[in-house]
Amino acid sequence: MSVKFSRYLPVLDWGRRYDREALSNDMIAAVIVTIMLIPQSLAYALLAGLPPEAGxxxxIVPILLYAVFGTSRALAVGPVAVVSLMTAxxxxxxxxTGTMGYALAALTLAFLSGAMLLVMGVFKLGFxxxxxxxxxxxxxxxxxxxxxxASQVKHILGVRSEGHTLIEVVETLIAHLGETNxxxxxxxxxxxxxxxxxRKGLKPRLRALGLGPKMADVLTKAGPVAAVFVTTLATWALGLSERGVSVVGEVPQSLPPLTMPSFSPDLLSQLFVPALLISVIGFVESISVAQTLAxxxxxxxDPDQELIGxxxxxxxAAFTGGYPVTGGFARSVVNFDAGAETPAAGAFTAVGLAIAAVALTPLVFFLPKATLAATIIVAVLSLVDFSILKKTWTYSKADFFAVAATILLTLGFGVETGVSAGVILSVGLHLYKTSKPHVAEVGLVPGTQHFRNINRHKVETHEALLTLRVDESLYFVNARYLEDLIQDRLASGQKIRNVVLxxxxxxxxxxxxxESLEAINTRLKDLGIGLHLSEVKGPVTDKLGKTHFLDQLNGRVFQSQYDAWRSLTGAPRPLPASESAA
Incomplete structure (x- = not known):
């Protein structure tokens, strides 16, 4: 029974082995991550179009719940840039933006996303x-x-800008450029x-001054806090908010409130597709980070348990004033590098953020939104990787066009269109690649029992025997391709008497x-040509055994390709090693 419970409550597994050393490491990691998350959480909430306290x-509560249900020891859950943008x-x-309806929609989006992830986890749909x-x-x-x-440049300039595509954002920025503060x-x-x-220069400088690697790393991670402190102090001391500098303003000094998402059928239907896309993208980002660190x-x-977590x-998040969350790359790496041993590090981070929500929020009243925008810009530009275009162009033109199309559609039509296109292109790319499986005509490597592609190796062939190695599972997309390939090969004029797959x-x-195999078998039988199979895997044989195909097969099923070669070409059986030596 305990094993079953620990399957769905991983906390029961790692919690039994929790010791003082793990506690110490988790506490240190929590302090470092908390320092980093305070400005980052405020910034990502603004990116999502929500009040800063929503970040x-x-x-807080999402981290606590993940610590109970999640399986990653280092994953840090919370608002991330991409999901924040998709939320907006x-x-x-x-x-x-700024209305109660907007905040309610954000809560509902988090609830829908969470419900979808839970359902996927329960039914093991992580694949x-x-x-x-x-x-x-x-x-x-x-x-x-x-x-x-691009969306954060407006805060750097101190102007208004709207739009969900790059063209819209750039156009409005240019239109308001003259209003720059x-x-x-x-x-x-x-x-x-x-x-x-x-990011690049502080750590080497601190190491050169004689600081140890851990301390240098902590101070480097605290860089955004230094920017927040200096700019907030300057804005307050110089009265810059009265000279047009936009600031965060009053942030409620409280723990997360109890909130209720909307269950309006109209709103749920409007948010269903976005919630599904956020769930998929959030899960992919989270599981990638979690598996890398693990x-x-x-x-x-456990991917399915990660869905539940x-x-x-x-x-x-939906019931405590938040919005959709997932495992973030930057915060998880910081958590890992800081020495987090268990998900308890996340729970301690949540406690630190709760203390900040109660005691420190008045200190960010004069925090310039430009500073938060700078935090976001520096964080997300590390995600931009155009080298993927060069790599895919060199390796696979199909992958290159899929990547290029995803980038262009996302920039030109927004994130929802981009991620929808990404899903369609990924599936389409898979179907395209498997629709024409690699099928090689093979022959016997002299002096061995191995068979290789006749176009790549010097091999023995037999004019009456055609052996095709099928290098892909056969399903509805590529079934007809094999039919056409065999038909074309038989039309070449060679006097083929047997075909082996x-x-x-x-x-x-x-x-x-x-059905395609049955059609091939019937056609070859009419031509007086035998159809044989070799090296068929057990599960495939079991499925074929439930049909009449094997009974109606115009040939045999061989255990090995060499057995098929020897039987169908009349080649002598090789002598045992002892007789050969004699």
């Missing part, structure tokens, strides 16, 4: 995320990074330059493919 609220895009056309290919995901994240950075521009550019320098410590991640986190790489034959 902190979305980083999803509810921007439903309600006006669905595999339908998004990595190149397409990389293209989507690159385009999203550009969109996010010089002081805001100085703050924004200075903060951006400082944060870029912190591999470094030889730990195991993320689902619980999002539902928690070498099935060592065939893991599945669906009903459409079975």
């Amino acid at each position: 902190i609220y979305a980083s 895009a999803a509810i921007g056309n439903i309600a006006e 669905l995320a595999n339908f998004l290919s990595h190149p397409v995901i990389a293209g989507f994240i690159t385009a999203s990074g550009i969109l996010i950075a 010089a002081i805001t521009l100085v703050i924004g550019v200075s903060a951006t330059a400082f944060l870029f320098w912190v 591999a470094k410590k030889r730990q195991r991640i 993320l689902g619980a986190a999002n539902i928690g 070498m099935c060592s790489a065939v893991n599945e034959i669906d009903y459409s493919a079975l």
Whole structure:
């Protein structure tokens, strides 16, 4: 019974082995991550079009719930840039930013996303995320990074800007360029330059001054806090808010409130597709980070349980004033590098953020929005990776066009269109690649029992025997392709008497493919040609055994291709090693 419970409550597993050393490591990691998350959470909430406190609220209860239900020891759950942008895009056309309807839509979006993730987890549907290919995901994240950075330029300039596509954002920025606030521009550019320098130059400088690697790393991660402190102090001391510098303003000094998402059928229907896209993208980002970090410590991640953990986190956000969350790359890496041993580090981080929500929020009243924008820009530009275009162009033109299309569609039509196109392109790319499976004509390598492609190796062939190695499972998309290939090969004029399908790489034959095989068998039988199978895997044989195909087969099923070769060509059986030596 305990094993069953620990399957759905991983906390029961790692909690039994929790010790003082793990506690110490988790506490240190929590302090470092909390320092980083305070400005980041405020910034991502503004990116989503929500009040800044929503970012902190979305980083407290969701983290606690993930610590109970999640399987990753280092994943840090909360608001992330891409999901924040997708949230703004999803509810921007439903309600006006800053209204109660907008906040309610954000809560409902988190609830819908959480419910979908929970359902997927319970029914073990984590494999669905595999339908998004990595190149397409990389293209989507690159385009999203550009969109996010462009959307924050308005805060750097101190002007108004709207739009969900790159063209719309750039057009409105140009239209309002003359309204640029010089002081805001100085703050924004200075903060951006400082944060870029912190990322690249601060740690080497601190190490050169004699600081240890851990302390240097902590101070580097605290760079955004320094930017927040200096610009907030300057804005307050110099009265810059009265000179046009936009500030965060009053943030409620409280723990996350109890909230209720809407269950209006109309709103739920409007948010269903965006919630599904956010769920898929959020899960893909989260599981990628979790598995990468787990591999470094030889730990195991359960994708289906991760769906449950993320689902619980999002539902928690919906009832505590937050918005959709997932496992973030930057915060998770910081958590891992800081020495987090268990999900308890996330729970301690939640406590730290709760203390900040109660005690520190008055201190951010004069925090310039330009500083938060700089924090976002520096964070998301690290996600932009145009090298994926060069890599895919060199390796696979089909992957290149899928990546390029995803980037262009995301920039030109918005994140929802981009991610929808990404899913369609990923599935389409898979279907395209498998619709024409690699089928090689093979021959016997002299002196061995191995068979290789006749176009790549010097092999023995027989004029009356055609052996085709099928290097893909057979299903409805590619079934007809094999029919056409055999037909074309028979039309070449060679006096073929037997055809062997070498099935060592065939893991599945669906009903459409079975019908194609039956059609091939009938056609070859009418021509007086035998159809044989070799090296058929057990599960495939079992499925074929449930039909009449094997009984009606105009040939035999051979255990090995060499047996088929020897039987159909009349080649002598090789002598045993002892007789050969004699």
